[in-house]
Amino acid sequence: MPVLNDEVPDNDDFDANRHRGEFDNINPEDFMHNSGSGRGNPPGWLSPSELDRARREVPMAYIQIVPVRTDSMGRVSQVGTLLRVSEDGSIVERTLIAGRVLYHESLREAIARNIARDMGDLALPVLPQCLQPFTVAEFFPTPGVSPFYDERQHAIALCYVVPIAGDCKPQDETLDVEWVDPHGATVGALVDQMINGYGTIMRRALSWIG
Amino acid sequence: MPVLNDEVPDNDDFDANRHRGEFDNINPEDFMHNSGSGRGNPPGWLSPSELDRARREVPMAYIQIVPVRTDSMGRVSQVGTLLRVSEDGSIVERTLIAGRVLYHESLREAIARNIARDMGDLALPVLPQCLQPFTVAEFFPTPGVSPFYDERQHAIALCYVVPIAGDCKPQDETLDVEWVDPHGATVGALVDQMINGYGTIMRRALSWIG
Amino acid sequence: MPVLNDEVPDNDDFDANRHRGEFDNINPEDFMHNSGSGRGNPPGWLSPSELDRARREVPMAYIQIVPVRTDSMGRVSQVGTLLRVSEDGSIVERTLIAGRVLYHESLREAIARNIARDMGDLALPVLPQCLQPFTVAEFFPTPGVSPFYDERQHAIALCYVVPIAGDCKPQDETLDVEWVDPHGATVGALVDQMINGYGTIMRRALSWIG
């Protein structure tokens, strides 16, 4: 008959220096730069067909970032949006920073990696002390089930507001980062341009910062 | 050359009655009861081998619930823990309500389904108005990377405190639900019995409720 | 020379049954019903001139409540607004439930008391487990300093969303409670009718509930 197991130590006093098995020779930069230093792809990387299959089987974990500029009193003076070429190259979309959390990647690593991907290595993001998201956005592959739609997948996105202290240099598919006053006259029009629920995330961020 | 697409309507005014494609004939009960009413397994269901493979490829989205009893002023008078037989049947573990979010299942559906699975259909949970979790627990298959360990997978668990207004009838592998005073003398010993980081989630819940 | 005092016990293990000095003979109902059962006014009560003076000297602590109706999955199906006659009796204002926290009154008591005052004793509010407000509204007696204006005082309002499970019977100066679908077509017009920043609090609540 089973007995209550109370011998196993709580994992509280974890030690980041302990052995990580297959991850022993992997350091955060491998996740950050998405390259395996001569060892091929890092853990967490999936081929397009593997990713497609996983996207039809389980919800994907995502992070979404609303980039902001703050003044010396912590007030948000500007909020940023990204202009990107759509996947099929036909149109320009206004979006936020968003990306999939890779296998064995921490949320902090995913946040830092995706900001660096879209804004460059000199963006100097001020990551949150607490990983409680200001909102959780549930994207479904079926339109109308929630305010958030993603034809590729069911994704659960943890959303954060992250101050950017450095210089932005749009990277990758990001054409431009546009900054606007969150209390100004033009922010509403920008939010309305954001599709698939990104505008809703931005509106919630604007409400949350007050 | 791509042009800015601002014609696509925001998904804000979503309509839960619109067509859901392959989900048109699926209703929430199929997710709740994990059965397809003669149509086989519901969407979201994976075979053991498919699940094993997905668990090695992407982070799994989880919800975790700390069940509580509240008084008429909203104060938490009792917190609950579960006693369960471990997967290999050898020991009894003290845990919380936890479960995977299925493909195309909403967080609310996952919360309701997992509470019903462990506590029965008469538990009458009072689900939160806002899906912002009080904490996010990142479980890794490698001990020591975070306070949370799960040998099977990388899991990202959104954690909620949920008042239980009805009667609990332990179900499934759940042997018993034990309730203790969050300010009492015994709660500390109980939390220390919880392994793999569940004790840490409970401690954060106790801090959060104040 | 002073030495480090580490002998004083932490107040953690507080005992609600210990002596409360002048409050020994006061029970919560005295605060709730704002009457001293033959003993005159309860602690916390101030004469109009005392209140006026305090309002010019220190910020007043307030609570504000957005009443909602929820369905069995915790989703907000309706949000409520109040119609009240203004202090000078000349107009009808659309507002939220709001009230001052009295001296020696807990936040929970203030929330319960103000809901009972505006909605009656059968409203059956489901008070929050955690007293972290979804937003903090800073009202100033000077227009334009913040989105919130109160000509009488500087007030710091902790704002909560509270489900109402029972029947509402408008009380006191409250003429009516109106409920609307938070996703419906009319909610915007209602929010626009709310003055002095109440509309902003409602918009933040709507964002917070998702």
Next chain:
Amino acid sequence: MPVLNDEVPDNDDFDANRHRGEFDNINPEDFMHNSGSGRGNPPGWLSPSELDRARREVPMAYIQIVPVRTDSMGRVSQVGTLLRVSEDGSIVERTLIAGRVLYHESLREAIARNIARDMGDLALPVLPQCLQPFTVAEFFPTPGVSPFYDERQHAIALCYVVPIAGDCKPQDETLDVEWVDPHGATVGALVDQMINGYGTIMRRALSWIG
């Protein structure tokens, strides 16, 4: 008969440059440095007897700060506590940064002013984007009513975690600021030294940061 007033503009589009009446000639520095630049005491300042009376009449609004040091990934690497001489000069107490919100002072101004008072002008605090506190502590003048005790007053304290990016130079009655690893062996002993509920606030902060 009163009619619904929907003409009054929402205060949303407030303008920080509009006239502030008696505050027109007061700038934030007057609040920050608690001096009126030759004009006597700033608004919000009370004489000891006025303050004593207000403290017996209404709850006082407070802010409390847990100072932290963070690494480049936003993780809290150190938490700070203050050593101060008690009001009567007899003992040294371990506390947090705490202070009253002055009349017509914003929460941001109160946070910045109190950090500067205890840590000097070069502390370079990174104030929060959102003023939602991680917890609200209710101090009562009666021991045992809540985990928080203040013999002088009923105080409602909004509690924030604030990263300190610069150099700390203890000021005023603050003798020293001690920094410890939040995951280290000594943090527990330090928290136990904190009286009147400050230890509880620190424990909640440690839970909140994860």
